[in-house]
């Protein structure tokens with residue numbers, strides 16, 4: 001072998017050694033960490049990794065709170081829903097179905113909305129207590145629901161919101 005080709009071989013070898021060593025050192029110096037949870041959070045919207053909130057064993061009925069519930073406060077609560085729902089008569093379905101006249105409507109009431117089986121298989125109508133349970137914890141009420149909303153933990157907030165939903169109707173259902 002000529003001296004020239006020896007030099008070339010040595011250079012190639014050296015380049016390889018440098019590449020390997022720097023990769024090795026970089027691995028020691030930098031420890032990438034995967035984020036444990038998403039940094040950007042939307043209020044009320046659960047991350048996929050979040051565990052289902054433990055539902056209270058027994059949910060107190062909302063009926064006794066409805067008569068004195070604050071409809072204006074309920075309208076304010078509904079701001080947590082507008083990312084996914086419209087509330088006006090004839091409003092479009094978005095991520096979730098339009099919610100006009102939802103109190104007393106049958107489960108999966110909106111035309112043309114692709115509901116989960118979890119909601120479709122619920123028998124009967126949306127009573128006040130159904131809405132109370134669903135809004136307290138959608139996943140506890142309807143395991144497998146597509147509604148990615150953690151729930152409203154406070155009974156007063158749910159009562160106010162349900163009282164507001166009741167007003168969204170041509171003929172609001174009687175209070176219980």
Ligand code: HEC
Pocket residue numbers: 044045077078080081082083084085095096097099102106107108109110114115116117118119135144145146147148149152161
């Ligand atoms: C992240 C989007 C999202 C948010 C926020 C959200 N929803 Fe929903 N909602 C949905 C989806 C999706 C469905 C359909 C659920 C299914 O099919 O499992 C749904 C279904 C419903 C239903 C059942 C309607 C029917 O026709 O049976 C009601 C009632 C409801 N939502 C109320 C609310 C209220 C009130 C809020 C605010 C406190 C809210 N949702 C917040 C996405 C959302």
